[in-house]
Structure formats: C-alpha cells, structure tokens
Amino acid sequence: MRRFSSFLRCLAAALVCTALIAPPAFADDEEKPPPYDVSALKRERQWVPWVAAFLFAAGVIGIAFKNPHRTHLD
Secondary structure, eight states, X not given: OHHHHHHHHHHHHHXXXXXXXXXXXXXXXXXXXXXXXGGGGOOSOTHHHHHHHHHHHHHHHHHHTOXXXXXXXX
C-alpha cells in the first residue's frame, strides 16, 4: 500500500505541473510585439561602449589577480 501511495503522489505532482505549464502554451497571441527598430542601432560612436566594457573587464581581472600582500599563514 505504501508503494501505491508514493505512485499517487508522483502522479498528482506530475498532473499539477502539467496544469501549471499547459495554459501558457495554448494561449493565443492577440497582441504581437512591435518589430525592432534596427535603424536605431546605426550610431556613429559605437566604439565607446566597447572600450568602456573592455576597461571594466580588465579592471575586474586585474583586481582578481592582485596580490593582497598579506597572508593568514602565521
């Protein structure tokens, strides 16, 4: 009887998960999202965010490998 009870619990959990996941899958798309504005991506100074990101990443990596000049081996 205990084995049957655990089977029913698993079955009930599977049905609940299916009931929670299924409604969004069957939803109708009444409102479609607007297309992306690709013309806005054509900026003159696109290199500025790339340089800022590179400097930030270099700073993070530099700080990560910095020797703190102290040890706890006393």
